[in-house]
Amino acid sequence: MVSAPSIVRRSIPVYELLGDEALCAIEDQADWILKEIGIEFRGDEEALALFRDAGASVDGERVRFDPGHARALSATAPREFRMESRNRDHAIVLGGDHLVFMPGYGSPFVTDLEKGRRYASLEDFENFVKLTYASPWLHHSGGTVCEPVDVPVNKRHLDMVYAHLRWSDKPFMGGVTAPDRARDSISMARIAFGADYLEDHCVIQANINVNSPLVYDGTMSSSLRIYAEAGQSTAISPAIFGGAMGPVTQPAVLAQTHAEILAGIALSQLVRPGTPVVYGNFNTTMNLKTGALTFGTPESNLSNMAFAQLGRRLGVPVRCGGQLTASNTADAHAMQESTSFMMAGIMAGSNFMYHAAGWLEGGLTMSYEKFVMDLDHCGMMLRMVAGLEVDEGAFARDSYFEAGPGQAFFGTQHTLANFETANYCSQLPDAGPYETWLENGAPDMQQRAQGRWKQMLADYVAPDLDPAINEELRDYMAVRKAAMPDQWY
Amino acid sequence: MVSAPSIVRRSIPVYELLGDEALCAIEDQADWILKEIGIEFRGDEEALALFRDAGASVDGERVRFDPGHARALSATAPREFRMESRNRDHAIVLGGDHLVFMPGYGSPFVTDLEKGRRYASLEDFENFVKLTYASPWLHHSGGTVCEPVDVPVNKRHLDMVYAHLRWSDKPFMGGVTAPDRARDSISMARIAFGADYLEDHCVIQANINVNSPLVYDGTMSSSLRIYAEAGQSTAISPAIFGGAMGPVTQPAVLAQTHAEILAGIALSQLVRPGTPVVYGNFNTTMNLKTGALTFGTPESNLSNMAFAQLGRRLGVPVRCGGQLTASNTADAHAMQESTSFMMAGIMAGSNFMYHAAGWLEGGLTMSYEKFVMDLDHCGMMLRMVAGLEVDEGAFARDSYFEAGPGQAFFGTQHTLANFETANYCSQLPDAGPYETWLENGAPDMQQRAQGRWKQMLADYVAPDLDPAINEELRDYMAVRKAAMPDQWY
Numbered sequence: 001m002v003s004a005p006s007i008v009r010r011s012i013p014v015y016e017l018l019g020d021e022a023l024c025a026i027e028d029q030a031d032w033i034l035k036e037i038g039i040e041f042r043g044d045e046e047a048l049a050l051f052r053d054a055g056a057s058v059d060g061e062r063v064r065f066d067p068g069h070a071r072a073l074s075a076t077a078p079r080e081f082r083m084e085s086r087n088r089d090h091a092i093v094l095g096g097d098h099l100v101f102m103p104g105y106g107s108p109f110v111t112d113l114e115k116g117r118r119y120a121s122l123e124d125f126e127n128f129v130k131l132t133y134a135s136p137w138l139h140h141s142g143g144t145v146c147e148p149v150d151v152p153v154n155k156r157h158l159d160m161v162y163a164h165l166r167w168s169d170k171p172f173m174g175g176v177t178a179p180d181r182a183r184d185s186i187s188m189a190r191i192a193f194g195a196d197y198l199e200d201h202c203v204i205q206a207n208i209n210v211n212s213p214l215v216y217d218g219t220m221s222s223s224l225r226i227y228a229e230a231g232q233s234t235a236i237s238p239a240i241f242g243g244a245m246g247p248v249t250q251p252a253v254l255a256q257t258h259a260e261i262l263a264g265i266a267l268s269q270l271v272r273p274g275t276p277v278v279y280g281n282f283n284t285t286m287n288l289k290t291g292a293l294t295f296g297t298p299e300s301n302l303s304n305m306a307f308a309q310l311g312r313r314l315g316v317p318v319r320c321g322g323q324l325t326a327s328n329t330a331d332a333h334a335m336q337e338s339t340s341f342m343m344a345g346i347m348a349g350s351n352f353m354y355h356a357a358g359w360l361e362g363g364l365t366m367s368y369e370k371f372v373m374d375l376d377h378c379g380m381m382l383r384m385v386a387g388l389e390v391d392e393g394a395f396a397r398d399s400y401f402e403a404g405p406g407q408a409f410f411g412t413q414h415t416l417a418n419f420e421t422a423n424y425c426s427q428l429p430d431a432g433p434y435e436t437w438l439e440n441g442a443p444d445m446q447q448r449a450q451g452r453w454k455q456m457l458a459d460y461v462a463p464d465l466d467p468a469i470n471e472e473l474r475d476y477m478a479v480r481k482a483a484m485p486d487q488w489y
Numbered sequence: 490m491v492s493a494p495s496i497v498r499r500s501i502p503v504y505e506l507l508g509d510e511a512l513c514a515i516e517d518q519a520d521w522i523l524k525e526i527g528i529e530f531r532g533d534e535e536a537l538a539l540f541r542d543a544g545a546s547v548d549g550e551r552v553r554f555d556p557g558h559a560r561a562l563s564a565t566a567p568r569e570f571r572m573e574s575r576n577r578d579h580a581i582v583l584g585g586d587h588l589v590f591m592p593g594y595g596s597p598f599v600t601d602l603e604k605g606r607r608y609a610s611l612e613d614f615e616n617f618v619k620l621t622y623a624s625p626w627l628h629h630s631g632g633t634v635c636e637p638v639d640v641p642v643n644k645r646h647l648d649m650v651y652a653h654l655r656w657s658d659k660p661f662m663g664g665v666t667a668p669d670r671a672r673d674s675i676s677m678a679r680i681a682f683g684a685d686y687l688e689d690h691c692v693i694q695a696n697i698n699v700n701s702p703l704v705y706d707g708t709m710s711s712s713l714r715i716y717a718e719a720g721q722s723t724a725i726s727p728a729i730f731g732g733a734m735g736p737v738t739q740p741a742v743l744a745q746t747h748a749e750i751l752a753g754i755a756l757s758q759l760v761r762p763g764t765p766v767v768y769g770n771f772n773t774t775m776n777l778k779t780g781a782l783t784f785g786t787p788e789s790n791l792s793n794m795a796f797a798q799l800g801r802r803l804g805v806p807v808r809c810g811g812q813l814t815a816s817n818t819a820d821a822h823a824m825q826e827s828t829s830f831m832m833a834g835i836m837a838g839s840n841f842m843y844h845a846a847g848w849l850e851g852g853l854t855m856s857y858e859k860f861v862m863d864l865d866h867c868g869m870m871l872r873m874v875a876g877l878e879v880d881e882g883a884f885a886r887d888s889y890f891e892a893g894p895g896q897a898f899f900g901t902q903h904t905l906a907n908f909e910t911a912n913y914c915s916q917l918p919d920a921g922p923y924e925t926w927l928e929n930g931a932p933d934m935q936q937r938a939q940g941r942w943k944q945m946l947a948d949y950v951a952p953d954l955d956p957a958i959n960e961e962l963r964d965y966m967a968v969r970k971a972a973m974p975d976q977w978y
Contacts, residue, residue: 012791015504015836022879029884040894062894117923214894243904244897247885248911250877255884288908292919298873299912302501306877326919328926332862333934335821339828340869347504347836361923373821380829384787388739388795390511395518395744396736405529405551405703408733415732419777422737423788430781430815434606434850437817445822 004136004382006090006170008099011387014312014349017305022251023313026306029255030262031067033214038064039263042211043218046225050270063263070259071314073266079315080351081276083140083233084201086192087169087463092139094233094278094352095317099385101356101378102140103132104366105173105207108147111360112368113450120146120366126163128358130460131371131453133168137378138357143173143207145358146366152486157181158477161188165473169463173205173235176223182206184480186230191472202233202276207354209282210238210260212245216267224264228271235278235319235352236264241286241293248288250303257281258310265316278352279311280319293362295324296337301344308348321345322355323374326362330370330446334360339377346381369449372456376428383424428452493625493871495579495659497588500876503801503838506794511740512802515795518744519751520556522703527553528752531700532707535714539759552752559748560803562755568804569840570765572629572722573690575681576658576952581628583722583767583840584806588874590845590867591629592621593855594662594696597636600849601857602939609635609855615652617847619949620860620942622657626867627846632662632696634847635855641975646670647966650677654962658952662694665712671695673969675719680961691722691765696843698771699727699749701734705756713753717760724767724808724841725753730775730782737777739792746770747799754805767841768800769808782851784813785826790833797837810834811844812863815851819859819935823849828866835870858938861945865917872913917941 018026040061041047048058054073057064080095092100110124111117128145132138141164151159157175164172165188174185189204197203206227211217216224227234238260240246246256261279268277283304285297294300304320311318322345323338338359345353355363356378358371388394399412409415429448431437507515529550530536537547543562546553569584581589599613600606617634621627630653640648646664653661654677663674678693686692695716700706705713716723727749729735735745750768757766772793774786783789793809800807811834812827827848834842844852845867847860877883888901898904918937920926 012506013504015502017501018877018879022877025879025884029886032884032886033889037889037893042895211895213892213896213898242911243908244899246898247888247901248898248904248907249883249885251879251883252885252888285912287914287919288904288912289914290919292921294912294915297913298869301873302877327934328920328923329931329933330821331933331935332819332821332824332859333920335824336828336862336866336934339825340832340866343829343832343836347832364923370821373825377825377829380787384790388507388511388791390507390514390740394738394740395514395521396738396741397518397521399736399741400522400526403702404526406700407702409702409735409737410733412736415737415777418737419732422731423774423777423783424786425776425778426783430776430779431817431822432781434817434853442818444818444820445816445825446820 006139007093008139008382008385010097010099010385012385014308015305015347016309017302018309023309026251026255026258026310030258033256033259034065034070034262035067037214038062039260040215041221042215044221047221047267050267054270070262070266073269074262074314076269076273077265077277077316078274080317081202081233083171083205084203085169085171086165090170092171098351100139100352101137102352102354103128103138103142103145103371104355104358104363105142106144106147107359107363107366108149109365110146110368111365113447117365119149121150122148122159124148125160126167127457128366128371129163129167131456133170133463134456134460135375137375137382139170141168141170141172152488154484154487155481157185158480161185162473162477165192166465166470167462171203171205173207176206176208176220178219179222179226182223182226186226186232188473188476191476192469198230198232200231202231205233205235208234208236208264210236210264212238212240212260213256214260216264221267224268225271228268228275231272231275233276233278234268235280236261237280237282237319239282241284243286243288250299253283254303254306254310257283257307277316278319279314279316281307284324293326295326296340301340304344305348308350312349317351319350319352319354320348321350322353322359323357323377324355324359328361330360330367330373334370338374342377342381346385368453369446372449372452373428373445376426379427380424495628496582497628497871497874498586499588499874501874503797504794504836505798506791507798512798515740515744515747515799519747522745522748523554523559523751524556526703527551528749529704530710531704533710536710536756539756543759559751559755562758563751563803565758565762566754566766566805567763569806570691570722572660572694573692574658574660575654579659581660587840589628589841590626591841591843592617592627592631592634592860593844593847593852594631595633595636596848596852596855597638598854599635599857600854602936606854608638610639611637611648613637614649615656616946617855617860618652618656620945622659622952623945623949624864626864626871628659630657630659630661641977643973643976644970646674647969650674651962651966654681655954655959656951660692660694662696665695665697665709667708668711668715671712671715675715675721677962677965680965681958687719687721689720691720694722694724697723697725697753699725699753701727701729701749702745703749705753710756713757714760717757717764720761720764722765722767723757724769725750726769726771726808728771730773732775732777739788742772742792743795743799746772746796766805767808768803768805770796773813782815784815785829790829793833794837797839801838806840808839808841808843809837810839811842811848812846812866813844813848817850819849819856819862823859827863831866831870835874857942858935861938861941862917862934865915868916869913
């Protein structure tokens with residue numbers, strides 16, 4: 001296993017797409033939405049009460065904010081925060097100039113070249129947790145890395161949280177699909193880390209989807225409140241496909257996204273000021289003639305770039321980018337989209353990338369092969385954000401006296417001293433020259449990737465877990481499972 | 490045929506990777522190389538005489554410059570310039586905030602899914618000229634789009650220049666592989682445009698490769714002089730694979746590239762002050778363990794970003810980026826590399842991209858399928874550099890009164906008015922949902938691209954060419970071909 005730091009800081013500048021005037025206009029439009037249209041919090045009386053007490057206008061389930069009010073309520077959210085892990089060496093920092101990669105989230109299917117596409121199982125879930133643990137390029141173990149559909153819907157969260165704690169020691173996400181599942185997740189985190197420890201440390205996180213346009217459903221806002229009460233982090237993610245959940249033009253999508261997140265951050269801070277949040281989105285574009293979702297498109301790239309600017313201005317960690325694709329297989333299409341969106345997010349200054357590895361088919365499927373292909377690109381991006389060190393040593397003046405005009409530099413002292421570290425080394429096999437490649441059966445990258453994930457799983461060694469904690473976690477799960485009838489949908 | 494402007498200006502900022510201090514340090518190191526090591530001009534007495542007369546130190550074939558001297562000699566090179574075409578609507582501007590895409594250059598092989606990989610022929614060459622002409626996303630017809638190896642080496646340039654003039658009316662590149670071939674190319678341009686016209690218009694361009702490290706061979710420097718004498722443009726391209734043709738560290742590669750180009754630009758300006766040049770490179774990285782060339786790597790991306798900054802500081806048009814890959818087939822590997830390098834070049838502010846379409850196998854092969862896959866990405870990049878228009882109209886306030894919280898925006902006036910133009914529309918067939926895709930035989934992107942280039946060729950209509958000019962061009966070729974015995978290597 002290649003070791004690499006879990007706390008990554010970028011050494012290259014962020015890209016500033018829009019100027020202040022355009023950014024202010026977007027913020028003003030968000031204020032207009034919050035005032036004139038408002039956000040609905042459906043089926044969550046507690047959230048409505050908190051907003052009412054804070055001075056927002058609450059009309060039925062619709063919450064409206066005067067200009068600047070939601071932003072003011074969000075002011076206590078930290079600019080950056082640390083997530084602890086069972087292994088201190090795997091703690092991460094979200095925000096500022098830090099960068100965190102997390103695997104795919106939410107796919108009901110998995111695929112690999114041998115077994116093909118099928119519903120994901122708990123075994124698949126554990127495999128992706130193990131692969132993520134084994135990779136030096138992923139810093140966060142993720143949440144629902146894939147849906148373990150062989151476990152009842154109402155018990156899955158227990159097995160998922162357990163898998164993150166047992167088969168990894170990287171930071172992770174817990175359940176959110178019902179208030180009880182959020183509470184169970186936090187209870188298990190308390191067992192693993194100690195209840196007191198959670199009072200002033202963030203060890204678990206929740207992905208909070210906004211039911212765009214302009215709606216938080218009660219399940220999500222309740223989970224947000226439960227994590228916030230426990231001082232644990234939420235990452236708030238509107239999902240706007242322009243033309244469907246909002247206007248088709250990206251500036252409108254940005255303003256609406258900003259408005260939706262501000263309402264969520266405000267709620268988190270009303271529950272517990274200072275609780276850590278992430279400014280996220282899962283916005284993308286659609287082919288409006290066919291209705292197909294599209295990824296890594298120019299419009300979504302630009303939108304992500306501007307989005308990161310808005311998050312920085314708000315002063316909170318930003319989630320954007322990721323290796324997303326609509327492709328059904330890990331082909332050229334998959335990588336054209338994934339790479340474009342990844343580069344856009346990296347340049348934009350994203351702090352936190354969901355779906356950095358494995359994602360196919362608009363998120364319906366996690367691919368074992370694409371997972372390791374994406375991992376390799378994550379490694380490249382981590383090298384890229386380290387930037388260029390321009391100093392005397394890098395100019396290698398002496399080597400020009402060893403190899404002058406027309407002479408090869410292979411044998412110079414400088415090349416010999418640096419050739420192993422100067423460039424990122426891919427962990428996938430080279431294709432090799434055409435003739436050799438033909439002799440080998442002309443394997444494409446997806447085929448060459450197959451051996452890599454198998455080897456990673458074969459080499460996997462589980463991290464230590466205190467047997468007493470393990471037993472307590474297993475007991476907790478057993479009690480909780482026994483208390484509920486199985487639900488399958 | 491989708492029409493699109495041939496003169497493209499970017500509306501998004503360039504990315505500034507390095508600060509002034511680092512850029513000055515690289516320029517100083519270039520000055521050090523030019524002074525202490527120097528550049529060899531081999532077998533070109535005229536070039537050496539020009540440098541000697543200009544006050545450079547000439548020792549045998551080695552030319553050394555005092556700090557700042559080569560830069561001062563380059564000062565007359567224009568910041569931006571226009572290339573005319575036979576069709577005024579296809580003129581381009583290189584430099585400033587303009588962006589020009591050109592197809593692949595120099596591949597001896599071609600490949601397509603039906604016929605497989607084989608040596609390129611004149612028919613293939615003509616096909617790629619036609620495909621380039623038919624695409625709204627390529628602005629420059631290129632030069633040696635592939636090597637027509639069925640034509641003798643010493644006569645190829647005639648057929649290639651003729652094909653650019655006959656089957657396209659976009660700007661193009663002429664021959665450079667011998668002084669006579671450069672002169673023939675310019676003579677044919679004079680026939681097509683009128684000899685007088687060339688005196689104050691740029692209509693043809695030459696790619697000048699530097700024989701890195703630090704060597705111009707006589708063929709290239711002679712061709713450079715011949716184009717410059719005619720007031721025609723050269724694009725100067727060092728090719729440094731760090732560790733082989735220069736030190737392995739990118740800051741050293743950048744300084745050496747800068748030094749090599751400065752010597753070439755200085756020569757062009759000594760021949761004819763004000764002659765248009767392009768600051769180019771074909772630098773990439775190597776896997777120094779296997780010797781394989783690698784593309785779209787983090788190091789080459791960073792290097793290209795800094796390179797564009799150096800060119801802007803010099804005040805000349807910059808060539809960098811492109812859709813390059815080492816992959817032997819148009820798979821995920823091809824697009825991970827191509828897309829990454831393309832994005833890096835676009836963000837960097839490249840003015841001119843060679844190899845924007847078709848390139849496979851480290852440049853050994855032009856792929857028909859990859860060509861149209863790359864084209865689609867060129868279209869996306871052109872949309873991306875247009876940026877976001879943040880104005881009242883884009884905020885679509887009215888639509889929030891048609892579709893409020895929780896309601897779809899599909900039917901709003903704003904969506905209906907904008908859904909066809911809001912997003913870039915791919916010209917390749919969608920994969921479609923998984924089940925449909927399976928029923929269709931699970932075609933990957935390469936397979937879906939096959940029909941596209943065939944349709945483009947079937948739909949191709951040649952541009953007009955004055956029959957008298959056509960005859961004169963054909964006569965010129967016949968006379969020149971008759972005057973030379975065939976050479977095959």
